[in-house]
Amino acid sequence: MEVILTEHAGFCFGVRRAVDTVYEQIAARQENGRPIYTYGSIIHNEEVVRDLQEKGVRVLSGLEEAEKLSGEEKGTVIIRSHGVERTVCEKLKGLGFEVVDATCPFVKRIHDIVEKESGAGKTIVIVGNEGHPEVEGTRGWSDAVTFVIGSEEEAEKFTCQEGQELCIVSQTTFNYKKFQDVVEIFGEKGYNVSVVNTVCNATEVRQAEARELAARVDVMIVIGGNHSSNTRKLYEICKQECEMTYYIQTLDDLHLNLPKSVRLVGITAGASTPNNIIEEVQNYVRINF
Numbered sequence: 262m263e264v265i266l267t268e269h270a271g272f273c274f275g276v277r278r279a280v281d282t283v284y285e286q287i288a289a290r291q292e293n294g295r296p297i298y299t300y301g302s303i304i305h306n307e308e309v310v311r312d313l314q315e316k317g318v319r320v321l322s323g324l325e326e327a328e329k330l331s332g333e334e335k336g337t338v339i340i341r342s343h344g345v346e347r348t349v350c351e352k353l354k355g356l357g358f359e360v361v362d363a364t365c366p367f368v369k370r371i372h373d374i375v376e377k378e379s380g381a382g383k384t385i386v387i388v389g390n391e392g393h394p395e396v397e398g399t400r401g402w403s404d405a406v407t408f409v410i411g412s413e414e415e416a417e418k419f420t421c422q423e424g425q426e427l428c429i430v431s432q433t434t435f436n437y438k439k440f441q442d443v444v445e446i447f448g449e450k451g452y453n454v455s456v457v458n459t460v461c462n463a464t465e466v467r468q469a470e471a472r473e474l475a476a477r478v479d480v481m482i483v484i485g486g487n488h489s490s491n492t493r494k495l496y497e498i499c500k501q502e503c504e505m506t507y508y509i510q511t512l513d514d515l516h517l518n519l520p521k522s523v524r525l526v527g528i529t530a531g532a533s534t535p536n537n538i539i540e541e542v543q544n545y546v547r548i549n550f
């Protein structure tokens with residue numbers, strides 16, 4: 262049996278950068294002893310979050326929790342790659358925390374576009390999933406009316422004042438094809454739109470590679486955290502191409518009982534899956550089947 266791993270599996274540039282930032286802060290803390298927090302889980306991967314917890318890094322659930330911390334409990338807060346609303350950093354600094362911003366530069370670019378275009382009076386449309394932390398963060402950089410559109414149906418229902426200029430951006434991890442479909446609907450409606458494709462290339466590349474590999478293997482394994490939306494999307498894409506697609510978080514979840522006819526096994530992983538987990542799964546399948 263042959264096992265093939267997609268070329269771009271696991272940590273993307275932005276997530277690696279954010280995780281590295283946390284480990285750098287842990288090393289630095291040994292000198293100054295101040296507590297370290299991440300603003301929400303640094304990535305959607307329970308294994309990594311657990312390791313960081315063991316090293317004393319705490320997850321701050323939000324500003325309310327930050328407000329309750331006493332003077333000596335205040336330390337460094339690391340903003341994860343998803344980014345946050347503009348006001349969050351300001352408030353944290355106001356409360357006496359040191360803020361280390363590990364927002365992915367590609368997300369930061371969206372914040373800058375939204376800030377600039379909303380400042381110029383445009384209505385902002387974010388194509389993405391309402392409630393997703395990145396989307397909420399992006400919304401928080403807008404000074405104008407902002408809509409979140411998650412599907413073609415929502416795009417069909419959308420209305421705004423005649424002549425109103427719209428600026429459309431997307432959540433970085435949104436499905437590129439769906440983004441194009443939504444944009445097309447806005448175009449058909451004759452609105453005055455400027456579109457900035459902010460779907461991250463890392464997502465596109467992963468999705469295309471996963472689709473291509475799933476189409477030619479007998480079994481496909483998708484590795485990633487339960488709450489990782491980009492992993493879930495990879496799973497959906499692979500499932501469409503390959504009936505025997507499995508979604509696992511770690512090797513422990515893998516209970517394969519493969520028919521003898523299986524020749525090719527494909528593996529891919531979401532952007533927040535560490536390399537060691539991918540390697541473990543890959544080695545296990547190679548050795549055991």
Ligand code: F3S
Pocket residue numbers: 273274275276342343365366367368433434461462463464532
């Ligand atoms: Fe950044 Fe793209 Fe990853 S936006 S966090 S490099 S998926």
